[in-house]
Amino acid sequence: MPSQATTTSLVRDVHSAHVLNEVALLKYMHETIPGCGIYSEVSLKQFGHGQSNPTYLVNATGSGGRKMFVLRKKPPGVLLPGAHAVDREYKILAALANTDVPVPKVHCLCMDPSVIGTPFYIMDHVQGRLFLNPSLPDLDPDQRKAIYSAMAQTLAAIHKVNVDAVGLGQYGRRENYCKRQVITWARQYHASTADGNPARDPKVEKLIDWLKNNVPAEDAGGNRSGIVHGDFRLDNLIFHPTEPKVLAVIDWELSTLGNQMADIAYNCLTYQLAVSKIKFPSLGYSFDSGHLPGIPSLEEYVSQYCQTTGVPWPASTWKFYVALALFRSTAIWAGVYKRMLQGNSSAQRSESVREALLHFTNIAVSVVDSSSLLPEREPQIGRSNVIGFEPSYRVQKLRQQILEFMDKYVYPNEEVLNKLALSDRRWTVHPKEEELKKVAKAAGLWNLWIPVDSAALASDVLFEDGSGTQNRDDANRLVGAGLSNLDYAHVCEVLGRSVWAPQLLNCSAPDTGNMEVLLRYGSPEQQKVWLKPLLEGEIRSGFAMTEPDVASSDATNIECLIKREGNEYVINGRKWWTSGAMDPRCRLLIVMGKTNVNAALHKQQSMILVPLQAPGVTVVRPLTVYGFDDAPHGHAEIIFENVRVPVSNLLLGEGRGFEIAQGRLGPGRLHHCMRLMGAAERGLESMTKRALTRTAFGKTLAQNGAFAAQLAELRIEVEQTRLLVLHAANQLDMHGNKVARGALAMAKVAAPRTALKVLDAAIQVHGGAGVCSDFPLAHLWATARSLRIADGPDEVHLGTVAKLELSRARARM
Structure with a gap:
């Protein structure tokens, strides 16, 4: 078998058991597929690669030219229950058409067996390369590396699809996936090896028992529920003819919803087969022992997948998933062997199947007996001795790119941006900013804040079909890097070194929080009207919750009323500290108010979308933070007087304001802590540079013993606080807002305190220069001080920490 092929080079004459009625097929295509009436005849070839559903290359010709399609059908004969479900393949291909997952375009599904003998569907033919030997012996090292990277990225794209958003929420049961898989494949194996079939092996029965007794908890080892391809491997990917780019993922017969760690383990089977020195070229398994240069190690490949999807390192459960994948392969080949005996198999050399069954079984047994298959800690590619919360290799590169952007574009332009912000034209946008x-x-470097699990949804919002101007590649470039909270902490810190940097990368508050609300809770129409231009940076927004007449640290106090009248809501109230409302680009306010004052305390509030230009919205004045009005962004006091908006502007539903707020305030508010660490770092840098270059009383400030002691103490506090912030981010990734609330509360208290202490010391070292606008220190200090209130008062966060501590103490009593 060649190591690689083109899609058309793999076809052969149709197997005698799979001949179908071409006249009936053409008639059906004329009646079902738009535009096919121009074709007067079809000729068929059969793909010889694979052992599952018969697949044909359909060459349609006529006066209008020529077009190639692919037809995939159920095999003839008696089949195992639930197997070869071409209707499910069709459904998922159709659903994934407008996602980041590359799939062929499907045209029709026929469940009527009278047309060509069995159900089938038709899709476009995708011309490209198939790599049949995972060792990639014909490529150079850089090409091998790129192919494997593309494979990992493609699987990650599949696993990041929001199944509910694309209509696949009922595609399969998400719970107890591993347990059901063991039962299902045991049933399939037993059915395929019944009635004296010589493929039955007693070692498989022991393997089944081990799997049943070692099913991991559904929430263990980074498990995440979503689309599972079921047969994701290199030779089920069609690559671009010359580039390391996946054009189509094929063979979705085994796809469902479930535990996605099982999918990546199956994808990595070739690594296990290489260790076991298994070679069956006729079956597509011939991984050379000893990886060829450029092919990542198992640890590196799994690490890339984990970094892209944001899932934790799966060392503790990896053995089970590999054993399950090997058992599935055994059960599949048992079915192929049974069809071979019936004369229905589409495999070219199915005489190797029985021997392969024995090898797969032996490998699975050796896996079960092994101590571990992955190292306990995830390797940090390209860097040694990296532990704890240090950035991954991928994030290191991204962080370096942002540092270079800051050096080249942000710091050199701070003066010109500040100059306009302090002039009588300060409420205008400097062209340099745009x-x-x-x-x-x-x-x-755009929208880096978008969580990894929301990237696909954000891309869908940006993507316009039909007459739209946005193409999928452009959309993908605008949805960030798909970072976890821990990943983003490392890059967000860099942005905190300048008050201008976050908005230049569309990563500034309150826009990030508002976009997150619209991503999570907005309707498709709300996302189209408001979220899309926010993601593109065309408009800005404000968040209106705080009120001047009540203690807004307790949001149940808010008095703004949102009353329904027919098909509209009428809003009356006064808000202040609505950040962003002064910006000339601001178009939208998310307003929190009470829709039902008689409901339970935390069910009275709702959130609603209000255009800033709506009649009755009056911006009273900008507010200053220690003299800084933060133009052109600004913080506004606003009056809402009989403001009317459509009922469709309500977010999620009446009484769900607190629910939305909790979803918004976790990751979004931790961003402030991340940026504060960047402000502290810039303070330390400015402080040390000043101390080394300024002389007083005959020596530099750095030579003063008191300065040295203070500098060391500040460095210690910065490092301690950074670890606390990174710990909170990691807790968010691992366990979500509820479990992470204690770590979040501690970070929200510690980060501004540390930043303020550092910046105050830096200001002192700068003397008069430190308190003026010639340096960024005073502005950074003012921002940090306001966050001890705006990010929730210290007292509230301290109360959360104390409450959790007392709860633990009571539990121990």
């Missing part, structure tokens, strides 16, 4: 936003977009 120019730098374009640079950031072009560099892919």
